[in-house]
Amino acid sequence: MVKKTTYKYCFTVLLIGNNQICWDFLKLFEDLTPDLRIKVAGVIIIQEKQGTGQKYPTIRDVPVYSFQNVPLDLEADLIIDMAGKKEIDGLIKKLKIPVINYEGACFFYEIINELRNKINFQRMLNYSQKLSLLAAIGHSLSDALRNPLMAIGGFTKSILEEGSLPAKTVEKAKVILGEISKMESVLKEVSVLGKPPVLKKEMAHIHQIIEQVSEEFSLECQKHNINIVKDLEPQDIEMWVDVELFKRALYCVFKVSINSMPDGGRLSIKTRLSWDSLFIYISDTGEGLEPWQVENIQRPFSFWEEDRETCLIMVRKIIEDHAGKFIIHSEPNKGIQLQIELPIVFPEVPPV
Template identity: 30%
Template sequence: MNKKLILIADDEIDNVILLQKRLKASGFDTIEAYDGNETIEKIFQHNPDLILLDIMMPGKDGYEVLQILRNNEKTKDIPVIMLTARAEIPDKVKGLELGAEDYVTKPFDYNELLARINSHLQSKKEVEEKIKLEKLAALSTMMEGVAHEVRNPLVVIGGFTKKLLSMTPEDDPRRPYLEMIQKEAKRLDKMIQDIYEFKIITLNINEKVSINKCLEEIIDSYTEICKNNNINIVKELSKEDVMIDMDKKLFSRAIKNIINNSIEAMPDGGELRISTDITDNKLFIYIKDTGIGIEEQDLKYIFDPFFTSKMEGTGLGLTQALKIIQGHKGTLAITSKKNFGTTAIISFNLS
């Protein structure tokens, strides 16, 4: 399970050390900054999930740091809790007007601060999921319209290309161009089929599925493919198996879409690690590869229909996987580092 990263920005070293120890004991990762300029540098370098921001700091004060964050597209949505010994109402109002989510006055009760941190992290997650769902719905509608408009002329292109190929000798210098047109027409036709299939995905959740057994069946089906591609499969399934109400066929398709991406990301071989973990009444499924990874600027687009960095494929695999996982009331997240591999993290609440 990925730990949330919290940036502690405060020029008082004792406060930073105390917060660092308490937050790590509560399951968070932390980074620290001791002045305004270092804070800005650390934010852009590490992209934390939440910032605890002191107002009175050297270099740039908390207000200046906050203003810079909110004016930058990359950092404008990071939750910020202001920390200060100044309890005057105008100071609080200024911080909130600049876009801080919350305001805590020193000395503070750690349990109260922890509750606020968890609340803002949960709110951020809910907003991100809502945006993702709305975006997916809008793109789905657009895809259907595009597919409808493209299908008829595509049939004409494919049909006439096939006829021209039947009339063209094998040694004709124009034949490779016709074959290229036919190949691309078939690829577009496959894309349109995938679009219609994506649109009509309907979950039929009518059976309890053993997650371990389901994953083992999927892994077994990839044994030969991975062997042929010099990919070592590592299986680390939790000893504690769980049964979940789901559509096994569609869930398997989602997992296979992710695995297919992993295999394609390792053209020279590598390791595919599939593991499960049960923590805090949640099931986590990890699919990790040692492939080429994804550029940081591309990560926010990976669930968009048709987004792909591959020469082949429709770019609908992860979009489809996300829709299926969300249909089962689960979440799907992707972490990646260029040249170091990618990890897909699927989670389900077990309560």
């Protein structure tokens, strides 16, 4: 069992700049929050008009304000000015918050970007080492248990086919077959987790895949009185993905959500485009997870105690194999909220 580590923020910052620069800074802070312990109090956009209170598609609820509608009671320890324009000098004076000017902000950005690269490299190194160990364990387990399971299952089926067994014995034999099937499924998942990614990518319509998976689970959702709510981007989204693996990830998410809502509830799916990424938000109103389970699922080298964790670890690995990000939030009795970020990439076209 892994206990969640809590930490306090060192200071809060207020970002000023255009959409792209602020978004880059937010992504940096998200990646390095446990190390830098910086909290973004708000973002002020100076080029594009944004309504007060609009949100960036990010893990944290960061308020976004237009330059014309900035409340003067904003509180922060530091302003990072990434615009370098004279028209914001008056606003900075009114806010009465210490500021890092444009040159300092550029230097600060380069420093934390290098820090992120260093930390990510160390994480990838640790991940690859642990993944190779997991692969060895998975293959050893599969090889050691495959033949005994096949023998037990085969003999049990042959006994059932005789047809002269008491009713209680038949029930027990069916239970044995069911448990063997579960063990085979777990071994398969362990084996897949340990394998290096071999993706068979193709151009696919993401919304079409979501609709297909939703349709396949529609009868089961109706049976459990679960309402599927979809809020998809109006424009068609094509991405270069491994269709089968992406479907498998969605299957796992649907399975977890449905099993966590035995008395009914709501399963919501939302997609949003942001620059060069697609965000998929999936949430339910089910039983939720304990804090230690959430942290366990997000760790690169995870062990699990139940099917829900196994499924969500599979989802995380599939998304990461697509160079994406997988973020999960959950509390007991408050459901599960997933944020999936997939980079929109296209195949390289060879020169003619």
